Amino acid sequence: MDDKVFYALVTAVVVIGGIGIGVAYSYTTSHPVSVPSTGPYYLTMVITPSNPYVYNKTYEHNQPSYFILAANNSLESAANIVLPAHREIVLTIIDYDSGPTPNIGNTSTSNTTIFTKVIGTVGGVEYQYNTTTSLASYKDNNTSLLKPVVISQVNWYGNASGGYNITHTFTILNSGQVIVNIPTFGGTTTLAYLYLNNTGTYTWQCYVPCGLSAVNGGWSGAMTTVGWMTGTVVVD
Numbered sequence: 001m002d003d004k005v006f007y008a009l010v011t012a013v014v015v016i017g018g019i020g021i022g023v024a025y026s027y028t029t030s031h032p033v034s035v036p037s038t039g040p041y042y043l044t045m046v047i048t049p050s051n052p053y054v055y056n057k058t059y060e061h062n063q064p065s066y067f068i069l070a071a072n073n074s075l076e077s078a079a080n081i082v083l084p085a086h087r088e089i090v091l092t093i094i095d096y097d098s099g100p101t102p103n104i105g106n107t108s109t110s111n112t113t114i115f116t117k118v119i120g121t122v123g124g125v126e127y128q129y130n131t132t133t134s135l136a137s138y139k140d141n142n143t144s145l146l147k148p149v150v151i152s153q154v155n156w157y158g159n160a161s162g163g164y165n166i167t168h169t170f171t172i173l174n175s176g177q178v179i180v181n182i183p184t185f186g187g188t189t190t191l192a193y194l195y196l197n198n199t200g201t202y203t204w205q206c207y208v209p210c211g212l213s214a215v216n217g218g219w220s221g222a223m224t225t226v227g228w229m230t231g232t233v234v235v236d
């Protein structure tokens, strides 16, 4: 994808996102209402596959990683993500990875369903834009950029191993409890709106075991390396 196309995509997502705010907000009554003092806070993250990663001589392997898309359009480490409290956060995750995976959750089995749910967002949903391979079979006529697929729970199976069509999750934990869970999909852009109304330091973690497959069921490598598939979220 060249720069022009990329910026057009980002612009489109932001513009459509603006429309999405109104739609999502007007149909939601369950989330705490907070009046943003300085408007929405935009966080855009990028997941790229195959970043050079060295574990040891045996398990040298490329690994997927989250990055923060910085204001100057460079990719910065996602080790420490600072977010404002009491303010609408517009979170965009651009996933360049390919999926899906047969496994999800702590135990690397496919029977852990909490990480297939959208948790902690406005309306309990996320929006999938520019969907390609992973979601094409879900609904062909919903794959255009102007018709986002609205997802609250991923409950379909997409591969021979019987897994979920999720490549990664962006999950925020408060003392081990899931307060935000946003599944992402290969080749798609995910948009979600959320409020974090309690200040503090939290952990973020991907819950699709996408690390070194030969070590600890994928719960290694990127999965346990700060800035790759885990890190800190500071809400202030």
Ligand SMILES: [Cu+2]
Residues within 6 Å of the ligand: 064, 167, 168, 169, 206, 207, 208, 209, 210, 229
């Ligand atoms: Cu991951």
